[in-house]
Amino acid sequence: MLEALLPGGVPTDDVAVLLARTQGMDASQVAVWDLPADPAVVAQARQMATDQLAAWGLEEASFVTELVVSELVTNAIRHAVAPIQLRLIHESSLICEVSDASSTAPHLRRARVFDEGGRGLLLVAQLTQRWGTRHTPHGKIIWAEQPLPTSC
Secondary structure, three states: OHHHHOOOOOOOOOOOOOOOOOOOOOHHHEEEEEEOOOOOHHHHHHHHHHHHHHHOOOHHHHHHHHHHHHHHHHHHHHHOOOOEEEEEEEOOEEEEEEEEOOOOOOOOOOOOOOOOOOOHHHHHHHHOOEEEEEEEOOEEEEEEEEEOOOOO
16 A cells, blocks of 8 residues: 555655545435524524434433524624534434634633623533534634433
């Protein structure tokens, strides 16, 4: 393999070969919704997420998922640029992703007592197993992962 990939076949420096194995997911494991940049859509996004969890038999995850969806969609509408998309992925865990066209990465901050906002990502971080940002050619994706309830 090295001979085929390297000119001359003999490396003059260290060489590493990385292999990745991907596994496709069934379409029934992913739910995607395009959302308008309108604050009124947040309640609808929560309901769509809850309905999807029920379809997957994950009703136990509804409370946390509703909060995560609410915070991430609200942040995208307030601080980002359309188009906005919500995606739920049901695999070995439950992943909630919200994408937008802004390249500005969010940051965790601690709101002061009388601040009206600034607690959303802190709440997401406390309620989920992990969260993060992934940049794309057209913006970014904020994602949060929560473990599946033990009965699932």
